Amino acid sequence: MVPAANSSSRLDEVSHVEDWASRNNLRLNRTKSKELIFIREKCGQSSQPPPTCPNIERVSCAKVLGITLNDRLSATDHVNNLLTSCSSLLYMMRVLRAHGISTESLHDVFRATILAKITYCLPAWSGLCSASDRAKLDSFLNSCKRLGVCDNTVPTISDVFCNADVSHYLKQFWKIVIMFCTNIYQKTSINTIILGNAHITKPSYLKKLT
Secondary structure (H helix, E strand, C coil), X not given: CCCHHHHHHHHHHHHHHHHXXXXXXXXXXXXXXXXXXXXXXXXXXXXXXXXXXXXXXXXCEEEECCEEEECCCCCHHHHHXXXXXXXXHHHHHHHHHHCCCCHHHHHHXXXXXXXXXXXXXXXXXXXXXXXXXXXXXXXXXXXXXXXXXXXXXXXXXXXXXXXXXXXXXXXXXXXXXXXXXXXXXXXXXXXXXXXXXXXXXXXXXXXXXX
């Protein structure tokens, strides 16, 4: 990641990565590497992009760990790819129903495939969704409900986004709490910390140390 103010040092950064890889018995494959330049919508294409890096392809979008990123930092491309993939899974759901699968089992398959695909890495891209992207996802979920492949209690995409954010922040919060309690246990003889209704007991391996 190189900011625009330091765009002239891009080649040096790539060289540093190659040197690090060489020292660790690795090799940077430039033909599989991609360069993605993020453009502010207000600036558009008015600013002159820097010259390309040798043997590294410059792209307008790239898939990183299953998430499609584009040069506008928008989730539109990811949502479109997601809906295309989920539409093929929807056909599979129809085939299963035609072969006599029970409604309850069909709903379980929906949650395990289509809903799991939609919620994959949700906190990483939900904030980049526009109102149009959310409308597309809601329209797809409504179609699934009309076809009967999912339960009518499946929440709207806005509620799914909200629940994912809350779950993510709760996980981060409890990581901080556990680190805080571990630090106290290592320095004191306290065996239990009470936080509201939560009782956090000192782990056995720390008891042996004290």
